[in-house]
Structure formats: C-alpha cells, structure tokens
Amino acid sequence: MKADDFEIMDDVDYDIAWCPGCGNFGIRKALKDALAELDISPQELVMVSGIGQAAKIPHYVKTNVFNGLHGRSLPSALAIKASNPNLTVIAESGDGCMYGEGGNHFTHTILRNPNIAMFVHDNMVYGLTKGQASPTSQRGFETSLQKADRGGWTNTQFNPLAQAISLGASFVARAFIGDQEETKDLMKKAIRHKGFALLDILQPCVTYNDVNTYGWFSKNTYYLDDAYDATDQNVAFEKALDMSKLALGVFYQDPSKPTFSETSGVYDADDRPLFKRDLDKDKLESLIASMK
Secondary structure, eight states, X not given: OOGGGGOOTTTOOOOOOSOTTOHHHHHHHHHHHHHHHTTOOGGGEEEEEOSSSGGGGGGGSSSEEEEOSTTOHXXXXXXXXXXXXXXXXXXXXXHIIXXXXXXXXXXXXHHHOOSOEEEEEEOSSOTTTTSOOOTTOOTTOOOSSSOGXXXXXXXXXXXXXXXXXXXXXXXXEEEETTSHHHHHHHHHHHHHSSSOEEEEEEOOOTTTOSSSOHHHHHHTEEEOOXXXXXXXXXXXXXXXXXXXXXXXXXXXEOTTSOOHHHHHSTTSSOOSOGGGSOOOHHHHHHHHHHXX
C-alpha cells in the first residue's frame, strides 16, 4: 500500500477545517504512512470518531468511516470489531471527546480489551467549541470561561495513561506529533497489538491553547530509554504518574491478555464474521419472546 491510497482530498472538493499549523495535519500524515507501511488496505479498515476537530480525521482519510455521537466512538468501534474481527478498527478523537464525554466508555472498553486501537489527539483544550478547558488541561490554565483572576482551571488534570494502566489496559503509549516519525512507529505498534491499545498523542492547538505549544511540548517531554521495561505494570504506573516531565513511548504492553472476541464465546466454534452466518429465526424469536 501507499500513503496516497488513503488520500481523499484529491477526490472531494471541500476545505479542511483545521487551522494552519494544527497538530492534526501531522497526525493525519503519520496515520496514512503507518497504514501504508502495515499494508492495510482502505477496504480492511474502519475509522470511528465522535465530535470535535480531531474527530474530523476520518472525513479526511479514504476508508470506511463511522462518525457518531460525542464521546461514543469506543462502543461503536467495539461493536464493529466484535461483528467482524477481520477488520482493523481505529477509534480516533480528541481529549475532550474521549476522556470527557466518553470517559465512562474509556473505562469499560479497557476492561473488555477489544482488539482495537484508540488514538487520542490530546491538545489539552476543547478546540471545536472555542477553547474551554478539557479533562487534560493543566490546573491554572486560563480559558475564555476559566479566567486567571479566578484561578483559571481548578480541576485536577486527568491522567489517561495512569488510569489505563491501573485498569489493566494491554497497551498504553504516548507520542508527540512534533516527532512525526516516532508517532508513526507508535501508531504501527498500537495497530499491531493484540488487544486494546491506547495511544495518547500530544499535539498543539495553535488557536485556543497558547501554553501547550510545540515549544512547550518539546521542552517538557522525553523518550523512555532502551532499558525501560514495558512489561512491568508497577513501573509503568509510576512513570505515568510523573507529570513533571512527560515520557514518550510504550509505557506498558501485555499481548497475552485475552481479547473481547476470545472471551465472548461467539467465535469459539465458528470464526466467520457475524454477517456471513445464517440467521436462526427460531432462536431470534425465542430471544424476543423472552424479553416480553
């Protein structure tokens, strides 16, 4: 495959909605390159998103798309994968959509461990709705609603990596789109991982966040070194809790954890996707009758 195989802008005549300089452009390119290098065809891929600027990314990639309600991309992605395990499924939205409106789904999708990848465009602000604080905004962050003279944003900053690791997520990683090549490689690892894979991607919002800029992320991030043990959950949790400077790379990975499809029993005796199976009307009528 080639990255251009996922290029839709040549076929569709509309303007891209992102501001010039937005980190979403780099994420889109890294994604197309990752898919091409993994030799995943557009027909084999489904991208699922909710609402927001980041959630527009499936609109800008030539593949199968499900664009749903705000914060509801994960249950849709899980259902798609459960009904057809042969598909590569990526849920992709921003920090507000995934960790705010979708926070409950984030928790329970981790517990089910479906074989899907979750890419979060984490710019620490709501961009589509013009700059409110998001769950990952830093305490004291001033926005149009949270003014500095009132202490700015006063909530504790949400830590998605620490939560994911504590819940037993089987793959947890963080990238920074200022390093596009490394972001692409982490995307490939997340997609290849068997089980639920969280990749939190730090990206600047050049319009509504003048604190967490490209320069800020460059100064406040570093890569885990080669000696780091990504199989040690306790070490990974401690590393995730350290917010003084943000580590990049794979924090934790456990490919041995059973996936949702493996534990559901649906594919124990028949590995065909659900849409290829015959409908048993007697069982369906019995099920409906049991609900009356």
